Amino acid sequence: MAFYIKVLEITSLYTIMVLSVYLMTGLTGLFSLGQGAFVLIGAYTAAVAYLRFHVPFPLTLPIAVIVGAFMGFLIGLPTLRLRRDFFLLVTFGFGEMTRAALLHLSQLTGGALGMAGIPKRVGLPLLLGSIVVILFITANLKRSRFGRDCIAIRNDEMAAGMMGINVYRQKIKVFVISSAITSYGGALYAFVVMFIEPNLFDWLESAKLIVITFVGGLNSLTGVIITSMVYYTFGEFFRFIDVWRDVLLAFVVLLTTIFRPNGIFGDWELSLRGLFRRKHAAER
Amino acid sequence: MSLTTLVQQLANGLSLGGVYALEAVGFGLIFNILKFSNFSHSAVVAICAYFGYFLSTRLIHNFIITLIITTLFGGLVGVVIEKLVFRPIRLKTASTTLFLVNSVTTAMLVQQFFSASLGSNYYAYPEFMKQTAFRIGSITLSKTYLIMLATSAIVLLLLSLLLKRTKVGIAIRASSTDIRTPSLMGINIDLVISSAFFFAGILGGITGYLIGMTYSVDPFIGKVVLKGIIAAIIGGMGSLGGGVIAGLLLGVAEALLIAEVGAASTPIVIYSAIILLLLVRPEGIAGKRYLVKA
DSSP: OHHHHHHHHHHHHHHHHHHHHIIIIIITOOOOSOHHHHHHHHHHHHHHHHHTSOOOHHHHHHHHHHHHHHHHHHHHHHHTTSOHHHHHHHHHHHHHHHHHHHHHOHHHHOGGGOBOOOOOOOOHHHHHHHHHHHHHHHHHHHHSHHHHHHHHHHHOHHHHHHTTOOHHHHHHHHHHHHHHHHHHHHHHHHHHHSOBOTTSSOHHHHHHHHHHHHHHOTTOHHHHHHHHHHHHHHHHHTGGGHHHHHHHHHHHHHHHHHHOTTOTTTTOOOOHHHHHHTSOOOOO | OOHHHHHHHHHHHHHHHHHHHHHHHHHHHHHHHHOSOOTTHHHHHHHHHHHHHHIIIIIOOOHHHHHHHHHHHHHHHHHHHIIIIIHHHHHTTOOHHHHHHHHHHHHHHHHHHHHHHTTTOOBOOOOOOSOOEEEETTEEEEHHHHHHHHHHHHHHHHHHHHHHHSHHHHHHHHHHHOSSHHHHTTOOHHHHHHHHHHHHHHHHHHHHHHHHHHSOBOGGGGGGHHHHHHHHHHHOTTOHHHHHHHHHHHHHHHHHHHHHHOTTTHHHHHHHHHHHHHHHOTTOSSOOOOOOOO
């Protein structure tokens, strides 16, 4: 039983990260290979605050979120003016930079040895609760004017600008929200796994977040969650084929983009009304 | 830093920069035509590094022959990747974001495939020469590095001739300006794109071989391509010459920084410098501004 709880914990943790990327990649079409940096920032802020400065646990989470959001703002300010591909690359650089900096500041962060001895303070209830809250926020943002602005930017940046959307500002808002949620996930990570090190979330993990969003379907929050749950649960159960599952994932992604460019779940969204009517309440 | 180490680091940096320049051009060729960042270039590099290793240790021991075979193999890999991964979505006229996703996925696929099948072991190329270094006065120069520099220079020269003089090269350049019009002029655009991937693959093959020969081969070897992509961006997308200059500069800067501030802090300095540069000149050193159209 303990094993299943552990699996569920890890899966929920990564699902939070995937959700954090959904707003940015799924709705706005921004690709960041540097989400790992925000995971690290969140995890290390929480851990350093707790272990070195003896901040009580409930306070560490908000601190991590604020630091993450602020870093997101700082990085977003110069880079979001750039082309999407350049943004991708600069965020990748930011990820490498963060890793190098954490290795460098070994007095505070323990360097390559990482930080051990973090108590387990986060259980399944808090994780699932967080998912529900984040899901609620994201789903509502998606249906609001904010989300529609994002979709407009994703589909055609120039046209969105012409329609009076401040593209740059909207992108910054999205990026800050996204990095705040990712940092929150990172902080939870520290208190679930109880050990953190600079290599825990590399560019490949960040790329997986993007890729899972695409497989699930850019327009389908439900699809993204199902895909992420399936992928990470699968990974925990089949530890012995660890690396091969990424090869498998890559194949699935290529097949999906070629045969179903809108993702496996397309536009399908789980909703109460849709269930009663037995009809797909498709919304764009 | 003494004068001797300075000269030595300069030479090393130039040779490393030559390889970055190769990567930048291989990357830029595709970017110019299809306007997306081709991260799958790292897949070609990784595959060719392994191919070159197995070829030179198991079958043929001659340096020149293995280099040429690996190079051609790289071109083949480039074409295959284009056919399998990019052509299907191109024919559906998908958005550029899908190209980006597929290229990142291909890079991931190859890296994870090698680390799953061959493990994270290091494979070292055989020694091709008896003496690995020679001295001029008090300066020691590594032969491998010189070969790297010479090969890159020759290849880049040949490529620029090819792009300027041959029919294929002119077609590639025409498609770089505008992808639709050449097809109205009776140019087979599929063939042009395939040949661009072939040439990019050739450059990737040489890169993989040289990098593998200088260091050693492991599943994460494809990561060196990111330096080339960075060089392409600094140099300005759309300008192959700018990419070459930026690649050389990057190599020299890296070699000097490693000697001066150490290998650990070098990425911090380089990436912050790039972010600053992009802040001032988002279009790179020699590039034109691109508007993102739908």
